[in-house]
Amino acid sequence: MDSIRKLYKVGSGPSSSHTMGPKIAAEKFKADYKKADNFIVTLYGSLAETGKGHLTDYIIKQVLGEFNTTIIFDKVTVFDYHPNGMKFEAYESDQKLGEWLVFSVGGGSLRELNEPRKRKVTDIYPHHSMEEILKYTKEHNMSLVDYVIKYEGQDIIEFAHYILDVMTKTVNQGLNKEGYLPGKLKIKRKAMDFFNKYEESKDFTTLIFALSLATAEENASGGEVVTAPTCGSSGVLPGALLSYYFHHNCCRDKIAEALLVAGLIGNLVKYNASISGAEVGCQGEVGTACSMASAAITYLFGGDNDQIEYAAEIGLEHHLGMTCDPVMGYVQIPCIERNALASKRAYDSAQYAILTNGTHHIMLDSVIQVMKETGHDMNEKYKETSKGGLALRTTEEDDE
Numbered sequence: 373m374d375s376i377r378k379l380y381k382v383g384s385g386p387s388s389s390h391t392m393g394p395k396i397a398a399e400k401f402k403a404d405y406k407k408a409d410n411f412i413v414t415l416y417g418s419l420a421e422t423g424k425g426h427l428t429d430y431i432i433k434q435v436l437g438e439f440n441t442t443i444i445f446d447k448v449t450v451f452d453y454h455p456n457g458m459k460f461e462a463y464e465s466d467q468k469l470g471e472w473l474v475f476s477v478g479g480g481s482l483r484e485l486n487e488p489r490k491r492k493v494t495d496i497y498p499h500h501s502m503e504e505i506l507k508y509t510k511e512h513n514m515s516l517v518d519y520v521i522k523y524e525g526q527d528i529i530e531f532a533h534y535i536l537d538v539m540t541k542t543v544n545q546g547l548n549k550e551g552y553l554p555g556k557l558k559i560k561r562k563a564m565d566f567f568n569k570y571e572e573s574k575d576f577t578t579l580i581f582a583l584s585l586a587t588a589e590e591n592a593s594g595g596e597v598v599t600a601p602t603c604g605s606s607g608v609l610p611g612a613l614l615s616y617y618f619h620h621n622c623c624r625d626k627i628a629e630a631l632l633v634a635g636l637i638g639n640l641v642k643y644n645a646s647i648s649g650a651e652v653g654c655q656g657e658v659g660t661a662c663s664m665a666s667a668a669i670t671y672l673f674g675g676d677n678d679q680i681e682y683a684a685e686i687g688l689e690h691h692l693g694m695t696c697d698p699v700m701g702y703v704q705i706p707c708i709e710r711n712a713l714a715s716k717r718a719y720d721s722a723q724y725a726i727l728t729n730g731t732h733h734i735m736l737d738s739v740i741q742v743m744k745e746t747g748h749d750m751n752e753k754y755k756e757t758s759k760g761g762l763a764l765r766t767t768e769e770d771d772e
């Protein structure tokens with residue numbers, strides 16, 4: 373499995389696969405063809421279907437140049453390798469300098485056609501399943517945090533604090549903005565209003581919703597977020613963790629450790645299945661985020677490794693089959709509300725797991741496999757193409 377550093381990435385929303393990945397690809401291509409003065413970029417599959425709503429064309433033009441870049445939305449061609457294909461072509465006047473076919477495979481990661489999805493060079497963990505990790509940590513009497521530090525190095529703590537700082541900054545920005553999100557849906561921001569209601573009531577659930585909404589709304593408006601594990605699902609973990617921090621006055625070091633526990637779960641899903649909505653639907657994005665947050669909150673509740681595994685399993689299991697059908701291709705409906713509810717559900721999963729001794733029937737590893745199989749069986753129209761489900765419903769209100 374990759375380092376947790378590869379899972380938590382800082383970048384611009386609204387989508388790690390549709391914005392962050394294409395931005396990184398455009399930057400690399402531009403650096404490779406410094407002499408180019410104009411570009412043609414063809415977007416395929418899911419990028420062609422929902423790229424406009426996800427600001428894919430906007431972000432590519434930001435990098436390559438607004439007036440010298442032509443974007444083609446090819447909605448016919450879909451590569452079997454991955455639905456998020458892009459072809460970059462560089463020109464100097466009429467002369468073609470080169471082209472690059474590349475895929476944005478989720479979480480801001482890029483792969484070339486038929487390149488193995490798992491890169492062995494970054495395989496820093498010797499274990500690839502939760503079962504192996506639980507066995508190892510039991511044998512060595514280790515917490516999951518100790519386990520992560522053993523393989524990532526002590527400075528992973530510093531990295532976790534950096535990620536926590538970015539998440540906090542995003543939440544603060546989101547809480548201080550009013551008005552409408554960009555795009556045709558005319559969705560009103562709610563985070564500030566929810567936070568004001570929390571200030572009056574001190575109701576913890578209201579705070580969870582407010583902080584999750586603050587991040588999800590920032591993401592929807594192209595703000596800076598941390599992929600946790602993706603941009604679309606970036607509100608779940610901050611909603612769960614930062615609400616605990618603020619409401620319970622918890623030590624920030626402990627929250628940073630919980631972030632590492634969450635990262636380990638996200639890594640397992642990323643390695644063994646997928647965190648890309650275009651590949652497996654929203655179960656891979658918000659489902660994984662909820663699983664990560666469930667594990668993190670269980671850690672904060674003082675749960676042992678078995679209880680943490682159980683909570684992570686609950687968080688993912690009850691999102692199995694969840695489709696990705698963003699209305700008009702914007703990462704707004706159902707995404708924003710879904711983030712807030714998944715943050716709350718992480719507490720329910722943790723509370724449930726902590727009431728047990730951690731033993732249960734279906735393990736996290738199995739649910740990750742089921743998620744992968746379900747995603748592959750899922751009709752394409754429910755995988756970030758905006759061709760089915762909620763995406764076909766028009767909104768009459770400025771509300772979800």
Ligand code: SF4
Nearest residue numbers: 604649654657696707
């Ligand atoms: S529905 Fe889920 S997977 Fe799809 S764009 Fe929204 S958050 Fe991402």
